[in-house]
Amino acid sequence: MTTFTSKAAPAVGHHKTFWLWVMCLTGVDYFSTLGYQPSIAVRNAGLLAPVATVVLVLVTLLAALPLYRYVATRSFDGQASLGMMARLITGWPGKIAVLVLLGFAATDFVITKTLSAADAAEHLISNPFWPLEHADRTTEDRQRLVVTLTMLVILGATFLRGFREVIGLAVGIVGSFLVLNAIVVVCGLLYVTEHTHRLTVWFDHVRDGEWYLGDAPLRGGGPVTLAIVVLLIFPKLALGLSGFETGVAVMPLIRGSRSDTPDNPAGRIRNTGKLLLTAAVIMSGFLMASSLVVSTVIEPTSLVDVDAHGNPVQTPDGKRPPAAGRALAYLAHGEGDVKLAPFFGNVFGTIYDLVTVVILWFAGASAMAGLLNLVPQYLPRYGMAPEWARAHRPLVILIASIALFVTWIFNADVEAQGDAYATGVLVLMSSDSVTSLIDKFRRREGRPWYRRLSWWFLGIAVVFTYTLGAIVIEKTAGIKIASFFIAAILILSIASRIARARELRFQGFHIPDPVSKLLWDTIRHLELSILVPHRPGRRSLTEKETVIRKEHRLPADAMVVFVEVELEDPSEFHQKPTLQIKHEEGKYILKITDAASISHTLAALALEMSKVGQVAEIHFGWTDESPVSGTLGFLLFGEGNVPWMVRELIHKAEPNPARRPLIIIAGQ
Template sequence: MSEQSGSPAEPGKPHHESFWLWVMCLTGVDYFSTLGYQPSIAYENAGLLAPLATIVLVLVTLFGALPIYWYVCGRSHTGQGSIGMLANLVSGWGGKVLVLVLLGFAATDFVITKTLSAADAAVHLIQNPHWPLEVPSDAEKTRQAIYVTAFLLVLLGASFMRGFREVIGLAVVIVGTYMVLCGVVIGAGVVHLTENPEPFYQLIAHVRAGEWHLRESDRPLSGTGPFTILAISLLIFPKLALGLSGFETGVAVMPLVKGRAGDDTKEPVGRIRNTRKLLITAAVTMSLYLICSSIVVACLVPPGHLTKADAAGVERAEIPDSDLKAKDRALAYLAHGENPGPDGRPMKLLPFFGEWFGTIYDLSTVVILWFAGASAMAGLLNLVPQYLPRYGMAPEWSRATRPLVLLFTVINLVVTLVFRANVDAQSAAYATGVLVLMTSAGVASVIDIWQRRPGRWYRRLSWPFLFITLVFIYTTIANVYEKPDGIKIAGFFILTILVTSFWSRWARSRELRFAGFKIPDAESRLMWDTIRDFELSVLVPHRPGRRSLANKEAQIRREHRIPRDLMIVFVEVELADASDFVNEPVLHVTQEEGRYVVKITGAASIAHTLAALALEMAKVGRPPEVHFGWTDDSPVSGTLGFLLFGEGNVPWMVRDLIRRAQPDETKRPVIIIAGTA
């Protein structure tokens, strides 16, 4: 399962590739499973305007999210998605902080996906007529929902602890079965409304009369005219943003999509084309299901079984939750044949609807919701090792699956207890995470196109993508304003990631983080081997531009009492991005006026690079000496410079890094500090 989220495969271990339609089912366990609760949540937030708000949502999906992610999959074929694109477009500490913030929103998205999906699965189980336990009160229902949700989450964690392996065939069966059953339920409703259009006409009449069953507090405008209805639908649709989930997952599964023979690994045209087919098919299918389900639910499910708001929008708090029989399970409500007909008695849309068909539908819903949690867990297990350890902002154990599974399972249980396994209460946090990731995809696409296009600024700017990004920004802000609980829990995840990340970076700052030198040419390789074979190598760090090599050599020989017959090797280190943790700098060796000069570029830290260079030379023959002059940095400024800018009190840091990396004193390079203070 860990390969599902699409992180780049390890060298020599390519991903198993499959037909794009089968891979789409991996997206479907996240995307399509929202049908389990989306129609109910849409009605809860939009009342009888849910079909109109859903149409707006579908338009944003097809003409906003789809074009953006069409471009993203062309620029992120390794499956890193919008976060990976932004990580490549930004650098420095500001870039790292931006990525950490986005990881906080991604964690919100994935964690709430698991807890919300498990909670909705619990609703379908508890309200099934074959559920063995009695539910005499709302409090007992909540208690059972918490227990069932917690059990499903622990079962999910246990599956990954045993080494859960993704099987595309299983996803095909789960998604295929669920979509067929949903299609039967929704199709039966559409056929019924076609043959008996009276409920549809009643819906239109109620909408025209302003009898929307929309809470007064959720009515941003007064009036009941057509333009007011359209404006309110536009303002309400951000609350339905759960229906936009799945695009990030669609890009994440790209490494599993089979391309064409001979695809270039740097730009696999066949894989990109097939992934775009996946995105289009998933978006069109889900859009059709969303529109039809919202109309069927609004027409055939009594408002009193979905919301406590009456026709005028007054919320009747005295109504027990047990009376909301279709809440969080609107399609299951229809599958069980619980919807009343014209005479008030239960009406089955098809003869076989009822207890047994409804139970089959419930089981299918529970399975796909549970599997959606597995998809989210896989996403977390790939995101964390892909960024935090590489930034030095997580301990090394965070690369291991089992400790992370335990950590995420505990977090899931805490979130379930905090929200008391309430689906509607968690929807805001879920929508917030989804919308921020989609906004980041829009921003990344606009920036990427700007950098790739030549010409004047108005030609470089992608105006359609800018407009789409502004729509996502509005949708995100509106969602946060209407339901601030979402940004609160996202803020908790962000703060936790930032605090633990910077604490880890500080704690790991004295690790010898070094992945090896790149030696680009044969001449440098030959001279590198030559200086390593000296009987005693004397390394002297040098900053070019301050003084000539001749002046530097004269001063260092005088102050450090280095004999004339002992060769000095000057080392020049050029910093790149000091916020990087592990890097692989490029090493050039040249001769200038008869002196050897080692020029190292692309370094993240001067101290780490010098320590690594000295230790590499110590592997061949006698350990070298590294000669420094005294520094004027104070202990505080030196430490901050070391942590943040890769410089600071270099001599002391090099000595400390070498002592930690090489416990054998006889093999340690010698650090010598001399000169005037």
């Protein structure tokens, strides 16, 4: 097997480490949501938050966990839903699907940055040691916006200087954050068990329909109404599902076993399953416990600006509710009418705030790193981005600018951004569930359809599709932001693909057998330079040769080399075709397969043959197609306007006119 390429591509490797430490890298994104998730849960579900959280935990353990353990077995290169979609759907539909998913992934990553920075700012300006006064809500909002923008600028500047995620640092940050949250939550649970009337008051509110929920889909009491409302509102708590996509994305960093192979890293897959299970169990425990503590210990009016029946109210000082966006920090500071532990207060609360700010900043850094890794993997490879998109600094500036714009649009409001974040998360999870369902169905080929279909995964797909639909219908901010990203990506991608269509984009030929390699060397040694493209099925080689010699006035002793090009996927940008050569009845036939474009393949072949000896010449017949249809065929299907496009490609690729292959067109 022989391969020759135009450029050598460097191999990319990853440092492998213990799965538990890698979980902390995932936890920077996943666990950091505890900084705002309990508050957002009460805002979106009112006092029904603990019940809705139970549903969320069931979805986590029974749907998200088995789904992503399967995704890990099918996309162990860390590309998750995007990688599975790219393999499942080929051609232009696959490219478009990936670009749409990329838009939602960009929404997810950007909102992770902006939401994390906004909540970090919320913790800072609400700290009693914050030096600036904010006497009213306008001043408070302005300070939070300025602090958020400042943190995003610092984050962007950090990446401009170069940033490498250090797993050891992530372990320390996540460990400290979980310990502090465990202290707050455990103290809260102990308080509730000692003061059971808190549970009684909460239960009475829930039973009587006094939910402190502003946009409840139904009102009233009774178990049926309660069940319907909980099922309708639990999708708004989908922030608690945010860590699974990241858990699969970090797979390349997980150390497997010595028996792992590139095609079957069983040890790494097994350890990823441990990572996902451990993270899901830890987060599920924190979600249920924190939701119960926050809903029973903190006065609802300190969390939301509505009364028990959902009517809007204002705080006495006109500012946001004091626990909004920082419920656990509110308890850690000993604010409100309850102090859960003697050591809770401004000192402990400030320690909690600082650790929370650090992990939220790291969550933004993780999102930034994710985008910097994701964009170069797809857009430049598809020819749908300018080459500068592979460069580090321009991409950092672009992403940072978008984050600043999104923050300004949302006025750095933590709760307002939560809906957009949930939309991005749920689209990726819905995509994963549908893709996995189809993948399982295809892998069970040969069975009856009802045995090929994974009924459990069908249920998972239904759950996530419903959850996504509910959040999109109820909260449109996320789909609007995602639509902006999708439209921008599609427009820029199409424009870039058209602009770069005349690049040679050739990565070399793959010659699979020794006979073809020997014949290739023979053709070049004999300086056989007359290339004649031939499309099988129209004329025989003998008829084609007779016509070409007559119309092009080729001498009888000039040996013709026939070229047959078979397209594989015209939507691919870079190509590395397979070249097989046969010598039949005194004729050399170059059979090229796996090509993305006929014009690019012929131009690359002529340039390769012209590197030594005589300059190649390609002989074409006339075509009757119109220039417009030919150009569209060239852009979309890899064929059309072939002679003219081959000439343009050669002129652009070979600056020396004396070494340029000749393009000769003749015929009737």
